[in-house]
Amino acid sequence: MKINLLLIFIFILCSNICCSQNTAKQQKTIDSLWTVATDKNAYLSKGSKEMLRLCTEVYYQSKSINYEKGELRALVKMAEIYTNEQNYEEGLSKISEGLILAEKSSNYITWSDLLRLQCANYLELGYYEMANQSIRKALVIADNIVEKDRKHFAKSTAFKKIGDIIKIENISKNKYDSIQFYYYKAYVESKNISASFPRKNMHIAKNAKALASVLFNQNKIPEAEQYIAWYEELTKDVAKNPDYIALYILKGKIENKKENYTKAIEYFNKSLLLGNEYKILPSELTESYSGIAESYKALKDYKNQAIHLDKAEKIEDSLSIIEKRSIENVIKPAKTEINDKENSNLFIIILSLAFLAIVAIFFFIQRKKIVVPVEESIPQISEDIDDRLDLPEKQQESTNPQELSHIIELARNNDPSFNLKFSELFPSFNQNLLKISPQLTLSDLEYCALMKLNFDTKQIATFKKTSITSVESRKYRIRKKLSIGNSENIYTWLMKI
Template sequence: MDAHKLCSVINIRTVLLLLFILFSTAFYSQDKARRRSIDSLGNIIKDKNVYADKGSKEILRLCTEIYYQSKEINYNKGMLQAILKMSEVYMNERNYELSLKKISEGKVLSGKENDNVALSSFLLGEGMIYSEMGYTKKSRYALQQSLELADKLPSQDLHVKKAAVYRSMARNIRQEGNVNHYDSILIYLNKGYSESKKMNYNFSYKPLYLSSFAMDMAKEYFRTDKISESEKYLNDFQIYMKNERDRSEFIYYYLLKGNIENKKKNYNTALEYFDQSRQIVNEYKIYTNALEDIYSGQAEAYRMLQDYKNEAVYSTKAKKITDSISSSEKKILNTIVANGDTVKCQKENLNYSYWLFILPCLLGVGGTAYIFFRKSRDEEENEYIRNAENELPVEEYNISFEEAISPQEKERQELEIEDLKELIELVHNNDKSFHLKFHEHFPLFNQQLLTINSQLSHSDLEYCALIKLKFDTKEIAKYKNVSTSSVFSKKYRIRKKLDISTNANIYTWMFNIG
């Protein structure tokens, strides 16, 4: 090669190298700028006054924006922030189904990232929800896992997580309703109180932690008729909260003050406190479940004042909320938050002259590839549907679970035959609480499937649950109110998503998961 050609080759390579460096730098800078933008939004939702400043709906909107912007650039830290806050908002609104769904997604993602702080938070949230719903064993298991992870965290995170876990453990014992465990509740509350006091002085959430434990101590002493002790901790609560802008926690302060005044037979004063509590609920649109106790307290005050008309009014209101809460804990929603609350992500400015040139080419190539792929997939799907009826027949529901279970499964949580019958009965009754109950009996099932493919939809997971319980195509179609061909197609797509071999029986495969 002569010198002239050699110089030409070197010049071309140099230009290509420079172009590569230029584009890499541009994309890196753009990616870095978007991360800074996401982190800026993240700081908004992490602010302790966010509920006062934004409200729950706006928080969810911001979280959704953060989630999809982060997902677009594979920024897992941003996704975890958004998922954690979403699960918190849904939990506050007692929408436990959506909260557990976000927690399940967050656990998988934090596990992949080895983010023990986030994982501990998700386990804590899971424990709190199970406690509120009365599943105290499941709650204790999740809380214990959260506590074990907390011991591995830096000191500040350690004190925060331990305080929150101890508070939830106290609530767990309270849910079980054993009066002999009163001392245990106070022990856990005092442990959490102590951890809160160890937090850094400049930690902005420290007053909120201290005030929450003061409030819980006040409630415990009130339950045992130790009114003076209860009022002492209510005074402490006021001191801790004196510089806080967010007044939402005063919902419970005024509620408890009202109950105390009822005990003291100061019924008109009690009604004033209950009214103040209700006004804050309406202002912040948070902790609406407190309305049940507010209305009950008002009904009691009116009864003692012999105002039976108002007593009936507020008793009815309290009962409606009780029935509503009971119903909401059973209800399962069939859409993910992304379908209902999706906010279009902000798009970066593009070089339109470049895209006007390249877009027709991409469309042409993409269209051809899609037609070829679609034809190939349709042929494969039709072949699957033609052979689908030959799949393993569904076994009778009264089979011995001990005989059907695999050795690996025996090492996991054992399920009573009655539990299995309960799940099957929910499907036969077309009860939409099925998937929530299924998740309670098989807590690892969804998590393991999402580990294989994190893109599985809620609908995919529900079909997988039905397959695990050995429902045949016709039964699934009846429960989902779709055609049998739709079920065949759905099974085919699930196989693809989970990379299940066409030679493998999908029922056997699902049975060995979770």
């Protein structure tokens, strides 16, 4: 008996050793694939499809042997690629999966990276408050990173992103002071990274360029040019650098300010050549063409001004289409998810309704009471809604009061399905708004929906867990995008849509 037990023990031990050796070999294979995927020129040479294929292979191989490090690496890289490709639906999906895994394993470095990517996605979709929450959480998580260089890097990227949010969302004239404050904090954090950290100079250079851009917006041209010179010094040995596209645009703007229009055109054309080489998305090219048009206007060459303005407008039109598609891609999965849940519970709902119907019939026969017709019960609900919303009579007649009441409840609870359900109840509302202003974001449309339901500023701030000032700023931006005059009531205007 003892011999048998000993043999079993030896067999299990040998099996575990073999499994461990096999797992170690698989991990080495995965790490080799990862080295290929993270080569500095991999994205440019292989393209996004091949990069996604490599990352997907790393992900599934890692998952098959419970190699969490490999899974997380692949999820972060896939999220980065999807974000760069403006596929925010897939990007946010990978980020959500990665966040669960990073938190579970207390991987603070990856956790912080994923929150930064989540912020970038929300920012592109116009969810400024959610973007702000994600990046500020990333900043808190970064403080838990043990490795000093990684901590400085994580905090640097977080501070830079906070500045970006203020730059996009804040409409105050004094916002550039706040932006400069956070960009400078990012710059200081990147300078604290040790010399041995990979691409340290590149991280400092990016923050120097960000500072140059905000100094330009403050009309501090000499200071801006100092940071540009520092950026060029730090990046002089970099063979391929797509960041020079934005740098040339900035230098072109500075030359326009200095009235060196011919020099400005040279810089803008350099940015266009680089943009074509790297096959970048056209958002930055709009600035190049607009800058060239400004230069030609100053030179009184109105023909070339018109040509370049037309190019800028065509790019803006294409970007509006991309934005609409992005909004649709984010809405569609929510709709699919809701439909799946409804289908999975359909059988239970049918049984419940059948049971309730039997009970109702039983009481009807027993008590011989006349049931009040449904039509007679509706006015009471309508009155409740009138008291709460003071909606126009035409709108109440054209919508189902019970559905409207449900929509209101979703809004009060800040339910993620609110946008979808509202669109179902008012199918032409978003379409009509986007026809008037294609620049409206998904978040803008949500605020318009809340105003159409007659929620005031204080209520919206409560539902969205934000400040009254933030809601007022958002209303102001929406009013500008829709060209609603200051004398016109935005609520009355939206009721007519």
